[in-house]
């Protein structure tokens with residue numbers, strides 16, 4: 408989906424043609440959650456999931472479409488430059504949340520279950536143990552100042568899993584995202600208040616390691 412945005416950034420002339428031909432209708436849409444809003448209880452409340460998906464993610468989608476439309480109509484490089492921040496913020500928000508929903512799964516199903524396999528082996532190789540991996544991830548992401556994202560990323564150069572963070576809605580571009588965790592307050596405050604470590608400890612119960620292993624298999628060939 409975001410490839411349309413990327414094309415718009417690289418080839419504004421084509422984007423203009425595309426939007427003119429397809430009217431100003433939204434290009435990007437809010438993806439459905441792969442589970443019900445209450446499916447991640449008690450670790451992430453139904454209220455958080457509903458607001459997070461229907462309101463927050465929708466806002467990024469709406470903002471991205473508006474920025475792309477303005478970009479397509481722009482008539483100068485200066486105008487296009489002024490739109491870069493909106494494209495980055497809303498485009499990043501859309502990419503990150505689309506990854507995040509798939510990162511999660513109900514604890515009654517796949518959530519929290521890390522079976523023996525390539526992902527577990529890679530975690531043990533790169534972090535010593537699963538427990539050490541979670542501890543390191545939680546410590547690094549809890550230290551994010553302000554809003555951002557915590558990532559388990561695959562580094563193509565070192566062929567290792569690494570824990571990295573990004574600020575605001577910046578997408579992960581230095582690594583391939585294997586697991587991403589939203590560290591914005593809107594992701595946890597209604598349930599965990601200011602206690603970010605409790606949110607981070609809880610979320611491992613609903614992390615979809617099967618999805619993470621699938622992502623790793625696609626890049627670590």
Ligand SMILES: [Fe+2]
Nearest residue numbers: 463589591594
């Ligand atoms: Fe979020």
